[in-house]
Amino acid sequence: GAGVSQSPRYKVAKRGQDVALRCDPISGHVSLFWYQQALGQGPEFLTYFQNEAQLDKSGLPSDRFFAERPEGSVSTLKIQRTQQEDSAVYLCASSLMAGWNSETQYFGPGTRLLVL
Amino acid sequence: QQQVKQSPQSLIVQKGGISIINCAYENTAFDYFPWYQQFPGKGPALLIAIRPDVSEKKEGRFTISFNKSAKQFSLHIMDSQPGDSATYFCAARSGGFKTIFGAGTRLFVKA
Numbered sequence: 001g002a003g004v005s006q007s008p009r010y011k012v013a014k015r016g017q018d019v020a021l022r023c024d025p026i027s028g029h030v031s032l033f034w035y036q037q038a039l040g041q042g043p044e045f046l047t048y049f050q051n052e053a054q055l056d057k058s059g060l061p062s063d064r065f066f067a068e069r070p071e072g073s074v075s076t077l078k079i080q081r082t083q084q085e086d087s088a089v090y091l092c093a094s095s096l097m098a099g100w101n102s103e104t105q106y107f108g109p110g111t112r113l114l115v116l
Numbered sequence: 117q118q119q120v121k122q123s124p125q126s127l128i129v130q131k132g133g134i135s136i137i138n139c140a141y142e143n144t145a146f147d148y149f150p151w152y153q154q155f156p157g158k159g160p161a162l163l164i165a166i167r168p169d170v171s172e173k174k175e176g177r178f179t180i181s182f183n184k185s186a187k188q189f190s191l192h193i194m195d196s197q198p199g200d201s202a203t204y205f206c207a208a209r210s211g212g213f214k215t216i217f218g219a220g221t222r223l224f225v226k227a
Contacts, residue, residue, distance in 0.1 A: 004159070040220070042207075042217030042219050043217050045215060048214065058214075091160075093159070105215070108159050109157065109159050
């Protein structure tokens with residue numbers, strides 16, 4: 001079956017522009033995660049959804065970052081007024097179960113964002 | 117206390133050799149320790165994982181060794197192959213979903 005897909009795969013934005021990154025999780029997966037991966041580093045947790053509920057957004061770097069999953073499937077990560085330090089790969093992952101049972105996270109290929 | 121420290125940063129191993137990557141953590145609330153493999157341009161993929169009530173877990177050529185008292189765990193790749201060349205991340209999770217990743221180890225297996 002289809003895995004996690006993300007679009008666009010690459011995005012170049014001018015500093016100050018708003019961007020929207022899309023994640024299509026595996027169908028039926030309850031949990032959805034967003035991560036930010038800087039060059040040469042491990043992924044850093046941004047936010048977590050259980051169905052449509054955003055249960056943890058403690059990793060979002062600033063109030064310029066906003067994520068939603070209104071119908072409990074597709075999710076969008078929006079970054080307003082992009083800054084150069086926002087340049088990174090943004091990874092989405094989904095998991096079949098919720099909370100403690102969400103052991104296996106399936107990652108998408110990521111969106112590489114470059115802010116000039 | 118939320119960090120997971122991973123070493124080495126990079127590793128070169130001859131084909132057929134053993135690759136060993138080490139991780140250490142501080143937070144005793146961590147309850148799940150996965151290892152991920154990432155190829156260039158791809159997202160990480162779960163390789164093998166362990167819970168702290170087990171000291172060792174083996175799946176094929178991959179083994180996790182877990183030392184709860186030392187708060188350390190390691191990945192051993194036996195009979196390393198060129199196709200194993202990738203970046204490996206250890207990770208730790210507490211509270212059911214928030215996963216903390218190490219900085220990664222770039223493994224190169226020489227043919």
